[in-house]
Amino acid sequence: MSTPTSSSTAATPTPSSGGSAVLAWLFVGIPLLWGVSQTFIKALALFQ
Amino acid sequence: MANDSLLDRSRTVAGPGYNRWLVPPAALAIHLAIGQAYAFSVFNKPLGSLISGDQDHPAPGDWTLSQIGITFSIAIVLLGLSAALFGKWLERVGPRKAMLASSLCFGGGFLIASLGVSMHNIWLVYFGYGFVGGIGLGIGYISPVSTLIKWFPDRKGVATGMAIMGFGGGAMIGSPLASNLMAHFKDSAPQGVAPTFIVMGIIYLLFMQFGVWTIRVPADDWKPEGYVPNEEHSALVTTGNVSADNAIKTPQFWLLWVVLLTNVTAGIGVLETASPLIQDTFSDKYMGAGRGVTAAAAAGFVGLLSLFNLLGRFFWSSASDKIGRKPTYLLYFGLGAVLYALIPTLGHNLQLTLYVIVACLIISMYGGGFATAPAYLSDLFGKYQVGAIHGRLLTAWSTAAILGHLIVSTLSEHSKAQGLTGAAAYQSVFYTMAGVLVVGFLADLAVTAVNEKYYEKGPVTIEAGGH
Structure with missing residues (x-):
């Protein structure tokens, strides 16, 4: 139902490669994996 | 500037x-x-x-x-x-x-x-x-x-x-x-x-x-390459757009509000009591000297629940793309109610492994309930003001945080005051939460497509969305 608006005419070309997406995922993925690993180590106590 | x-x-x-x-x-x-x-x-x-x-x-x-x-x-x-x-x-x-x-x-x-x-x-x-x-x-x-x-x-x-x-x-x-x-x-x-x-x-x-x-927003006329909306996928997926102000006038919004409220309230029942719950249920008194769940192991149980909370958010929400939002919530509530009712029995029978598996499954669906809500709203009300509608829906979360805490603390303290110990001290909590999930099941079951009278008339623009 939406139609193009002034916002779409103001769009500037922002080409982005797969490489930048990989870097972006690493930026958030590394802290997340660190947090998950810390939690997993703690969870191991349940099975000891 | x-x-x-x-x-x-x-x-x-x-x-x-x-x-x-x-x-x-x-x-x-x-x-x-x-x-x-x-x-x-x-x-x-x-x-x-x-x-x-x-x-x-x-x-x-x-x-x-x-x-x-x-x-x-x-x-x-x-x-x-x-x-x-x-x-x-x-x-x-x-x-x-x-x-x-x-x-x-x-x-x-x-x-x-x-x-x-x-x-x-x-x-x-x-x-x-x-x-x-x-x-x-x-x-x-x-x-x-x-x-x-x-x-x-x-x-x-x-x-x-x-x-x-x-x-x-x-x-x-x-x-x-x-x-x-x-x-x-x-x-x-x-x-x-x-x-x-x-x-x-x-x-x-x-x-x-x-x-x-x-962050970038797509142009209003942007679509993924080769994307064709599947209008036959579900009668609940709207082709119209409903504003946030109109959405709260629909029964569907309030049914979803109850859905989120019950899902979160029940989840808090497990999360808030997880550590004392597993220590009391599987203590040395019941498991035998030196075989009970220690405080460190209980912390591990809490950590495991956090992991499944996280995984459930992605897994169940992704699954809802395939099986539809309404059936996904019916699964959360239907299976969830059975699992909640099963927990006290597993505790009484000292089946620790099964107990942990069931608790993890319950928490994965709790997380899934949060993550599936925006997509459900988008299906019902369109993408026009879905962020604003989602914001209003989150008042159910705040309410559940208070309600869930009240239910858990009142019931478990009452049970302990009566001298109940181990799994028995928490069974009223779990049976009550199973009942809460049945309410959620009925609310989800009642969700139907939004009446077209609430749709925005004519084309909508994103900038107009905030006015």
């Missing part, structure tokens, strides 16, 4: 060739940060011994656990309220400005709270972390949702699941980060709390900037 224009929605519209897979990491940067809120309990003991310096022996002037716990409650209430209040503003100004506001509130909240800790003024902690930080939580939580739905109309559940998974993951980062920082600063300030708040405030403020400056 130059900065204003950089923040404008028009400056965030992606041009041709933009890779939409950059948007989920931008959303995750916000949710991973604000998800720290669920790790606030890591500060309980340090904040409660600022004067005595001994976490096991608080001094007379030290803050009590109840006083400290209010901080988190304020933050969650403000999350719901600010999400509801600022949703339409977000739709108008776009995600970048909203994410920046969120980062300033959330990071700034830590800094104000640090001042409160240094001055030993709990009201300042309430104001900083609870009030200002809570506003950051609310705006941050909803800020990427509608953008993700617009970028991923073909995978709405996957996209919102990824972001909301970040909220679950945020606690996993925030808890060890805070512990390490407090250990590092323990010699320079009481319990190391005040400098930890400062450092965390700055870290989160900077980390969130990645989301602020990476």
